[in-house]
Amino acid sequence: MKEKKILLQNSAALFVTLFFVYVVLFEFILPINKVLPKPSSVYESFIHIWSDYNLLFAFTTTTSVIYVAIALSILFLYAGAKYFIKLFVEMKYSIQSFQIFRFIPIFFIAVLFNFWLPNNLLAELLFGFLAAAFLALKKLFDESMKIKEEYLLVARNLNLTQSDMYKNIYWKSSLPALVKYYEKIHLSLWTLILIYEFIDNTHGFGFISRTALDYKDFTALYTLAIILSLLIWFGNSVIRFVNNKIIYWSAE
């Protein structure tokens, strides 16, 4: 607890110092440059983005897509966990052979989705869901392969059924790592959806980032970066909070 407090104090001190340096340097010493915008213009840009770039609509679409995709992937995984684990355990070598596809950039899949279903919010949601579900399934596969031998020995010795083993041993043993991994999935999904919207160029934060880039709106790009950072930080904190409430054990 004390360490946490010190860390928080240090982080706050670092933030205040950097903010002070930024204000002094870019407001008064170097107001015109191509590195960072003037602090006062960033402040004004918030209002400007809200009205000119329709920030509220972008916020609604992007966050809905990301968090609905995450929620759907959790439901999908929870409902099918027993069957996925059965598949992983029984066909682990066949599944491992799919690794050859890991070099396909997801960017390309975003391009393909845009090509097949342009300007379609549902296609974006499907893309987000598939990305989140794929990442979560991959993690579940890795964790199922790493299960402690003692757990399996005890479970087999107690004559648990295969179904019980998948549901009560493999799944529960994988949960702490899987749930923790959702923080990474969250970050990855933000990146992927922003790329998707950047390509799609019709809605969302990706779209307004592209518009700001097209108009060479330097300050708006920085302001957007700040807004996105805050949103990702907030989302991450909520996921971490929920995880800590749900998962009270570690795999030991």
Added chain:
Amino acid sequence: MIEVKNISKEYVDDSGFKNIILKNVSLNIPSEKITSVIAPCGSGKSTLLKIISGLENATYGEVIKNGNQKIVYIPSQPSSFPWLNVEENISLGLHKKDSTKIKSIIGFVGLEGYESFHPNNKSYGFRFRIALARSLAHHPSVILLDDPFFQMDVQTKMEILFLIHETQITFKTTFLLATTNITEALFLSEKIYLMKKDPGEIIADHMVDLPQKRDESIYDSEKFIQLRSHIEKSFKKIDSQKLFNLSI
């Protein structure tokens, strides 16, 4: 009574080399008694116990049991499931949960008051108590203990030693203990087998002629000291390189 007849375990590794883990291991495990196998680390003790419990197959040989005996294996890292509380851990795998019986077992192993605790990050001693209670809840004929004192501090080791002894007397359960420690095996057992490594092979067996009810005073008895010395000598007869990690 369980009879282990000429068990051998071999496997061929990735480079095509044949490894012999166990060679012609034969044991008699008398009912309602504690039998021990003392062997150095890496001699195939765990493999032997897994074969006896049916969790692994032997390459050659057989395990002869009396009818449909329930054999429970407790691994050296006593596995309690951290997502289940103590009571759920103990009743795991039971088709009919008898709450009164579970409660009495919990009391017997010294976990009263901890029923709703989760074993996450708890000591080896705590987790061993859960594993033992879970085994007892399944009415086993035989409990196989795989190096149970591994990584336990001295005090916990003593507590667990007495708990196993009490369990045997109270429940009349048959135990087979695999250990590296001569003193612990002598304290608990009525029969001891000595096993060497590379490959795992029984080299001698000894009857432990000590009173059935044992306490700390037994360590100082002349008979105990003589038996220990005799077992040490038996081990010293074989190549000392095959005995490293054997503790006294």
